[in-house]
Amino acid sequence: MICVSIGRGRHRSMIAEARHVSEQGAQLVELRLDYIRRAVNLKRLLANRRCPVVATCRREQDGGKWTGTDQDRLMLLRQAIVDGVDYVDLEQDVAGEIPRYGKTKRIISYHNFTETPEDLQTIHQKLSRQDADIVKIATLAHHPHDNLRMLQLSETSRIPTVAICMGDLGTPSRLLAGRFGAPFTYATFHEDRTLAPGQLSYRQMTESYGYADIKSSTAIFGVVADPVAHSLSPTIHNAAFQDSELDMVYLPFRVPLDELGSFLGDCPELGIKGLSVTIPHKEEVMQFLDQVDTDAATIGACNTVVFESGQLVGYNTDHQAAVDSILSAHRRSGPTPLKGKTALILGAGGAAKSVAYGLTQLGSDVVITNRDAERAGLLAERFNCRTVAWDERQKIRAGILINTTPIGMHPNVNESPYEKRHIDRGMVVFDTIYNPEQTLLIKHAREQGSRVITGVDMFIRQAELQFRYFTGQEAPKEVMRDRLKRSTGAARF
Incomplete structure (x- = not known):
């Protein structure tokens, strides 16, 4: 009651x-x-x-x-x-x-x-x-x-x-x-x-x-993040659970970085069966896992945790979701549309790792830039990529621009990690932020005539894969997409 x-x-x-x-x-x-x-x-x-x-x-x-x-x-x-x-x-x-x-x-x-x-x-x-x-x-x-x-x-x-x-x-x-x-x-x-x-x-x-x-009897799932109030993961996962008539619910868990281990220890007593993992925990969570799938281990970041027979098993659905989103913008570009293309990734965190891994697997020339140059260097070394200083990022002639930083995320919606005048018509611009969907970077890219991929597309794709890990069933994709669109306003896909 x-x-x-x-x-x-x-x-x-x-x-x-x-x-x-x-x-x-x-x-x-x-x-x-x-x-x-x-x-x-x-x-x-x-x-x-x-x-x-x-x-x-x-x-x-x-x-x-x-x-x-x-x-x-x-x-x-x-x-x-x-x-x-x-x-x-x-x-x-x-x-x-x-x-x-x-x-x-x-x-x-x-x-x-x-x-x-x-x-x-x-x-x-x-x-x-x-x-x-x-x-x-x-x-x-x-x-x-x-x-x-x-x-x-x-x-x-x-x-x-x-x-x-x-x-x-x-x-x-x-x-x-x-x-x-x-x-x-x-x-x-x-x-x-x-x-x-x-x-x-x-x-x-x-x-x-x-x-x-x-x-x-209800199985508990959730998103673990800090902050977490902005997350729309509960919105789409609960819509999917309800549509599939599953005795499951998905909650927001705000967990400070230094308390992640303690929280994971509490999960069994809370009835938690699986978690979506996001900023700032995607890399930190790796040390607490009993098993890690090959992709997550290679990337060094995990965005999905499932509790299986008393063990914590980690997966990464970000890389596949990111690659599928980018490939969807190159449908008419031949069988290997990303091979040899220069992709500039802004950021060097867990999401950047996933994107870099996916793109290098497809033969792209990946360039990493981050305010923390040392962190960018470590990521580039991990996947044999190039780096460029943050202040020099706009000098790279990139065919694909990917923002994995939180710059432009709600509530700082008037910020962009890349100046409008450096965006050209031939670029594909991908912002992994989904709230808001129409970030300032995406708005600028549209105005410049670039093809755009919003964070909504990647967000839905990775959530569909998580739903499969959580339930063993295929996700009701349109239900999830429709609920997200209603939550964020009219979206253009």
């Missing part, structure tokens, strides 16, 4: 949103009384409600907007109970001042906006002693492992417990709460109006992730 938190300044707006989400299927709504900018009319808010309601009035110290006296706040919560609200949320330090009355159930809560404390069990015990029907603990995650700690707290508690992490590191705890026994999780009415750090909207929880269908 999802509890939709609604915080609006006017009674009319709060009532309208509560009615709307209940019509959309919400089974529980939290009315944040502290958001209302005038005297709260509880009878008006609770009359004709379409689903059960939680009455909450948060102090500023607990992340709320209440500026009145605490005496008035407690009086408001007592009145909500008298008026028959279904649930009341009470902080642990004041719960003893508001006794049980009538049929109203008590949610005893604790919020920590600075950390996830080590003594979670002690905190839970204190909350449980306050005549709790439900215990709620919400803390700020600093480590991916905090998610597992909170989920296991829900799973092992005798009193129904909602234990969730705030912040983008904590998103998995919100999505997996029900799988680990929480009576409900929290969502906001709209993604642009979050009431707590890291909250997802009711629409995202239901449409994108199918929260109600995530059970103990």
